[in-house]
Amino acid sequence: MSTSVSERKESASNPFQPPQSARGIQRQFNNGCLIVFATLFALLAVGVLIYLLFYVILNGIRYINLDFFLNLPTPNGEPGGGMGPAIQGTIILVGLASLIGIPLGIFTAIYLSEFGRGRLANVVRSLVDLLTGVPTIIFGLFAWVLIVVPQQTFSGFSGGVALGIIMIPIVARTTEDVLLLVPREQREASLALGGTEARTTLRVVIPAALSGIVTGIVLAMARVAGETAPLLMTAFGTTFRNTSIFEPMDALTLRIYNFTLSPYQLQVNQAYAGALVLILLILITSFTVRWFTGGFRRRF
Amino acid sequence: MQEQVAVTDERGVIGRSLDRITTRFGRKPTDLVFRGITLLLVFIVIAIVIGVAVVLVVYSWPTIKAFGLSFLTNSAFDPVHNTFGVAPAIFGTLYTSAFAMVFAIPIGVLAAIFVVDFCPRPLRIPLAFFTDLLAAIPSVIIGLFGFLLLAPWLQQKGEPWLQQHLGFLPFFQGPIQGVGMLAAGMVLTIMVLPLIIAVSREVMLTVPTAQREAMLALGATRWEVIRYAVLPFSRVGIIGGIILALGRALGETMAVTMVIGNQASQPSLSLFQTGYTLSSVIANQFGEATPGIFLSAVIEAGLIVFIITLITNILARGLISSMQSRGAKGVRV
Amino acid sequence: MAFTVQHLDAWYGHKQALFDINLSVEPQTVTAMIGPSGCGKSTFVRCLNRMHEEVPDARVKGTVLVDGFDIYARSIKPRHVREHIGMVFQQPNVIPTRSIFDNVAMGPRINGTAHGSALRELVESSLQQAALWDEVKDKLDAPATDLSGGQQQRLCIARTIANKPQILLMDEPCSALDPISTLQVEELIGQLKESYTIIIVTHNMSQAGRVADRTVFFLLGKLIEEAETEQLFSHPQKKETEDYISGRFG
Numbered sequence: 001m002s003t004s005v006s007e008r009k010e011s012a013s014n015p016f017q018p019p020q021s022a023r024g025i026q027r028q029f030n031n032g033c034l035i036v037f038a039t040l041f042a043l044l045a046v047g048v049l050i051y052l053l054f055y056v057i058l059n060g061i062r063y064i065n066l067d068f069f070l071n072l073p074t075p076n077g078e079p080g081g082g083m084g085p086a087i088q089g090t091i092i093l094v095g096l097a098s099l100i101g102i103p104l105g106i107f108t109a110i111y112l113s114e115f116g117r118g119r120l121a122n123v124v125r126s127l128v129d130l131l132t133g134v135p136t137i138i139f140g141l142f143a144w145v146l147i148v149v150p151q152q153t154f155s156g157f158s159g160g161v162a163l164g165i166i167m168i169p170i171v172a173r174t175t176e177d178v179l180l181l182v183p184r185e186q187r188e189a190s191l192a193l194g195g196t197e198a199r200t201t202l203r204v205v206i207p208a209a210l211s212g213i214v215t216g217i218v219l220a221m222a223r224v225a226g227e228t229a230p231l232l233m234t235a236f237g238t239t240f241r242n243t244s245i246f247e248p249m250d251a252l253t254l255r256i257y258n259f260t261l262s263p264y265q266l267q268v269n270q271a272y273a274g275a276l277v278l279i280l281l282i283l284i285t286s287f288t289v290r291w292f293t294g295g296f297r298r299r300f
Numbered sequence: 301m302q303e304q305v306a307v308t309d310e311r312g313v314i315g316r317s318l319d320r321i322t323t324r325f326g327r328k329p330t331d332l333v334f335r336g337i338t339l340l341l342v343f344i345v346i347a348i349v350i351g352v353a354v355v356l357v358v359y360s361w362p363t364i365k366a367f368g369l370s371f372l373t374n375s376a377f378d379p380v381h382n383t384f385g386v387a388p389a390i391f392g393t394l395y396t397s398a399f400a401m402v403f404a405i406p407i408g409v410l411a412a413i414f415v416v417d418f419c420p421r422p423l424r425i426p427l428a429f430f431t432d433l434l435a436a437i438p439s440v441i442i443g444l445f446g447f448l449l450l451a452p453w454l455q456q457k458g459e460p461w462l463q464q465h466l467g468f469l470p471f472f473q474g475p476i477q478g479v480g481m482l483a484a485g486m487v488l489t490i491m492v493l494p495l496i497i498a499v500s501r502e503v504m505l506t507v508p509t510a511q512r513e514a515m516l517a518l519g520a521t522r523w524e525v526i527r528y529a530v531l532p533f534s535r536v537g538i539i540g541g542i543i544l545a546l547g548r549a550l551g552e553t554m555a556v557t558m559v560i561g562n563q564a565s566q567p568s569l570s571l572f573q574t575g576y577t578l579s580s581v582i583a584n585q586f587g588e589a590t591p592g593i594f595l596s597a598v599i600e601a602g603l604i605v606f607i608i609t610l611i612t613n614i615l616a617r618g619l620i621s622s623m624q625s626r627g628a629k630g631v632r633v
Numbered sequence: 634m635a636f637t638v639q640h641l642d643a644w645y646g647h648k649q650a651l652f653d654i655n656l657s658v659e660p661q662t663v664t665a666m667i668g669p670s671g672c673g674k675s676t677f678v679r680c681l682n683r684m685h686e687e688v689p690d691a692r693v694k695g696t697v698l699v700d701g702f703d704i705y706a707r708s709i710k711p712r713h714v715r716e717h718i719g720m721v722f723q724q725p726n727v728i729p730t731r732s733i734f735d736n737v738a739m740g741p742r743i744n745g746t747a748h749g750s751a752l753r754e755l756v757e758s759s760l761q762q763a764a765l766w767d768e769v770k771d772k773l774d775a776p777a778t779d780l781s782g783g784q785q786q787r788l789c790i791a792r793t794i795a796n797k798p799q800i801l802l803m804d805e806p807c808s809a810l811d812p813i814s815t816l817q818v819e820e821l822i823g824q825l826k827e828s829y830t831i832i833i834v835t836h837n838m839s840q841a842g843r844v845a846d847r848t849v850f851f852l853l854g855k856l857i858e859e860a861e862t863e864q865l866f867s868h869p870q871k872k873e874t875e876d877y878i879s880g881r882f883g
Contacts, residue, residue: 014702015717016709023745031521035418041407042414045493049434052445107341115338124342127349133613134606135551137579141602142352144586145359165348198334226438229553233586253440257554260444275441282436290429421689510726516687518740518796519716528739532730
């Protein structure tokens with residue numbers, strides 16, 4: 001027989017190629033199942049997102065035009081309407097919210113990272129964490145009961161307050177994270193030069209962490225721009241021009257909500273357009289934030 | 301007195317002189333002011349947190365006094381007869397959240413396993429981007445998707461198919477309306493999935509390579525490595541993530557309100573029935589609420605949601621932080 | 634089992650870590666790998682049970698013949714290789730969520746090679762071979778993390794043995810241990826030699842002198858010299874070997 005040594009060895013029992021046992025098949029099957037399902041489910045998760053995005057984009061893009069950004073909504077689905085006041089309202093509301101959320105959030109973060117030691121700091125940190133887990137409609141209720149009901153009117157102001165409270169923990173957490181990243185040596189250098197704590201924090205620590213802080217603020221603003229529930233009972237929405245923040249005020253999310261449920265197809269179309277605008281906002285902020293924080297270079 | 305080293309200073313003479321003064325407590329005046337402002341703002345935040353809880357309790361007091369625990373068992377929000385109860389709302393909340401958990405947990409954990417163990421290098425970052433993006437989509441848009449696409453599809457294709465093939469199960473019996481528990485459950489699954497994926501992913505990444513290598517060196521398959529080394533190690537953190545996701549599902553308002561039908565049905569196991577949740581009750585009823593018992597009933601619904609999510613939140617964070625004390629690195633959610 | 638390495642190269646991504654390694658090892662011997670940090674001795678050993686390729690972007694080229702069979706053949710699955718070639722790591726890596734018994738039983742459990750009373754006997758004999766039985770026989774259900782560092786490492790050895798390999802690879806097994814535990818493990822190696830072929834990576838030359846029959850010197854990814862241990866230390870043939878041994882570098 002002219003089989004070579006290695007071939008003969010192959011046909012003799014190779015300990016590294018044991019004959020298939022029931023157990024071996026079982027193990028391979030289990031492993032295969034894992035790979036199949038894990039891949040499938042990951043694709044499912046991404047697939048749903050992409051499907052959703054395309055659905056909104058494709059349906060909404062037809063109705064985006066200049067009118068959309070400028071006009072008032074037309075009554076009962078007559079053509080030509082837009083979401084001008086809604087977009088303006090969202091901008092105003094986010095601005096109001098920032099007035100509350102940014103200072104409270106940043107100073108809470110400063111407290112936790114620079115001054116907080118011991119019991120009080122732990123309490124504060126726990127409370128801030130607790131705040132993040134509360135459904136946002138509760139803050140709407142809070143503002144409703146304290147502002148809307150006594151004043152007997154819905155108002156953009158109460159909406160801004162509700163959104164501002166929502167912003168606080170988001171800003172506080174991201175800011176605290178970046179402040180803690182600033183190396184201790186920088187603070188010590190400033191203090192050693194005779195700087196006050198105030199100056200150290202404001203002139204040294206915060207500038208060093210600034211990009212992270214701005215990122216956190218931008219993310220928080222995008223977050224509250226997408227909120228609907230707390231605005232239902234505070235700003236309430238309106239189909240007229242926004243006149244004052246102490247009157248009901250419209251918002252993009254409220255308008256989308258309203259028009260989605262509308263029986264008039266023309267208004268539903270507008271809802272798609274509004275959703276497209278909102279999604280674009282989220283996409284742009286997510287992408288930009290990741291870009292600037294090197295999230296695209298992050299090693300796993 | 302401390303010597304002020306010459307540092308470029310635009311604050312002027314008064315500012316610099318102030319810096320030279322050290323108070324009795326060893327602090328400079330500017331520091332006192334700074335600390336004062338910081339503490340003031342922190343106390344405002346504390347006051348807000350406590351305020352929310354207090355307001356909820358105080359304003360729901362009338363209903364608590366009037367109905368006590370029967371608020372949880374009464375089955376109608378009935379302003380006409382002045383009886384209020386949230387039993388159907390609690391049922392709706394629990395049922396839809398349970399549905400979401402049943403699906404989101406296996407899908408989420410397995411998808412996270414894919415991301416951590418199988419994902420080819422170049423796909424890792426886009427995948428992370430997409431999952432984070434899914435988490436950032438506002439719930440009103442998911443609601444739009446649910447109401448305009450999912451519910452009609454369920455009504456025309458999905459639910460009839462289920463009833464035809466699986467109608468012997470109580471879940472798939474009853475009139476088909478498109479909107480209802482199934483639609484709400486599916487929408488909640490979408491909302492909750494990215495959270496589970498994110499937490500599971502972070503937690504599994506902290507498993508030390510040495511553990512994986514221990515199993516590999518024994519001749520384990522990939523699944524066996526995950527089953528015996530990765531999952532046991534990250535179990536606690538994953539459960540924490542699941543509880544967080546549950547909290548979010550229980551409190552979710554907009555997407556659910558838009559697809560659940562907001563109409564009471566005879567409570568049954570049917571997924572096709574319409575109903576409502578605690579949050580959707582609040583969203584729908586606040587406008588009608590007249591001051592008095594009605595208003596405080598709405599607030600009490602809010603109080604219940606608040607308490608439920610508070611509990612899940614505390615539980616979840618406790619679990620996740622116990623993982624951190626075991627050496628896993630910071631998993632911030 | 635005897636094995637032969639022929640023309641082995643290994644890479645981490647684009648960086649080549651091993652250059653044309655050729656080596657033969659006789660069965661039931663202890664061979665030590667010595668060399669300065671980063672010389673490739675650990676990489677080499679991890680190529681022997683196909684662990685190197687688990688690192689992302691890692692690559693191996695060449696032949697490793699074990700009893701005449703090339704473990705890198707296309708048709709061979711790495712996990713079957715690892716059932717016969719076991720590895721003990723630098724840091725004891727017991728599975729913390731499992732008991733002492735479960736840790737040792739892990740290999741046979743997943744491979745399905747023993748059940749019930751056969752499994753219990755296997756665990757006992759493995760622990761005895763690892764010189765740990767007397768210390769743990771009363772607390773087999775205690776968590777593995779209850780043990781001290783030295784005990785955990787011996788537990789890892791027992792776990793590896795329970796899988797009934799023919800070759801034992803040890804990657805600096807004593808570097809995380811105190812001197813007493815180190816001595817215990819070295820004694821263990823002397824006993825295990827009768828049943829297994831052992832490769833041990835060590836940065837401690839006197840350890841090589843104590844336990845190894847033959848010693849191999851690595852430098853910068855290349856196999857510089859290989860000889861009977863006494864021979865290598867007293868009459869090194871290559872200058873690099875001599876420099877390393879006399880402490881001129883590394």
